[in-house]
Amino acid sequence: MKQAAARAALEYVVEGGVIGVGTGSTARFFIEELSGMKGRIAGAVASSEDTRRRLQGHGIRVFELGEIADCPVYVDGADEITPKMHMIKGGGGALTREKIVAAVAGRFVCIVDGSKVVNYLGRFPLPVEIIPMARAHVARELAGLGGTPVLRAGFVTDNGNLILDVQGLRIFDPVELETRINQIAGVVTNGLFARRPADVCLVGTPDGTRAMTR
Ligand code: 5RP
Numbered sequence: 001m002k003q004a005a006a007r008a009a010l011e012y013v014v015e016g017g018v019i020g021v022g023t024g025s026t027a028r029f030f031i032e033e034l035s036g037m038k039g040r041i042a043g044a045v046a047s048s049e050d051t052r053r054r055l056q057g058h059g060i061r062v063f064e065l066g067e068i069a070d071c072p073v074y075v076d077g078a079d080e081i082t083p084k085m086h087m088i089k090g091g092g093g094a095l096t097r098e099k100i101v102a103a104v105a106g107r108f109v110c111i112v113d114g115s116k117v118v119n120y121l122g123r124f125p126l127p128v129e130i131i132p133m134a135r136a137h138v139a140r141e142l143a144g145l146g147g148t149p150v151l152r153a154g155f156v157t158d159n160g161n162l163i164l165d166v167q168g169l170r171i172f173d174p175v176e177l178e179t180r181i182n183q184i185a186g187v188v189t190n191g192l193f194a195r196r197p198a199d200v201c202l203v204g205t206p207d208g209t210r211a212m213t214r
Contacts, residue, residue, distance in 0.1 A: 009109050020073065034058075125165035146169060178190060
């Protein structure tokens with residue numbers, strides 16, 4: 001189902017453009033699909049070092065964000081997505097670079113299997129990337145918001161930071177909570193993608209792939 005959603009995303013690839021590419025198992029399927037049309041795109045922007053290596057391994061040119069004039073489309077998976085196209089991302093730990101590429105992209109195409117579609121976010125623990133020295137302070141603040149932060153053991157992000165996975169948050173207003181958590185000193189960003197939601201979500205199901213839009 002992930003592969004079917006990834007294949008369907010090829011329809012949104014803009015020929016001649018630089019394509020933003022996400023991180024995770026669904027994005028990996030997309031990289032394989034994209035390699036089949038690499039001669040028809042200028043190249044890609046990677047949301048993680050893992051994705052960069054995989055793209056280059058398929059002979060796809062990888063640009064730095066500062067090198068390109070625009071990025072017409074960004075294709076990435078999600079850990080949870082609602083019908084309003086708000087998401088939790090960062091299960092793979094690449095949330096900050098993912099959010100940067102999503103901010104630059106003209107269109108965000110989310111690719112998921114049906115299990116990721118939820119009415120309310122929060123069953124999946126919310127990843128928060130933090131500056132290491134702020135760990136105790138941020139953890140206290142997140143507990144004050146009603147969550148239980150757990151340090152992702154043995155994990156360092158591509159940016160040299162740590163991740164707290166926050167369990168038990170009741171996320172009624174994702175836009176407000178995204179903003180609030182990002183204001184805690186020491187937070188780099190959090191895995192709520194609500195201020196910049198997806199534009200299209202391709203959902204792989206046993207009966208085929210369906211598109212949700214805002
Ligand atoms: C990585 C992400 C991924 O998009 C998210 O974790 C979904 O992963 P998968 O496609 O493996 O289910 O945000 O940081």
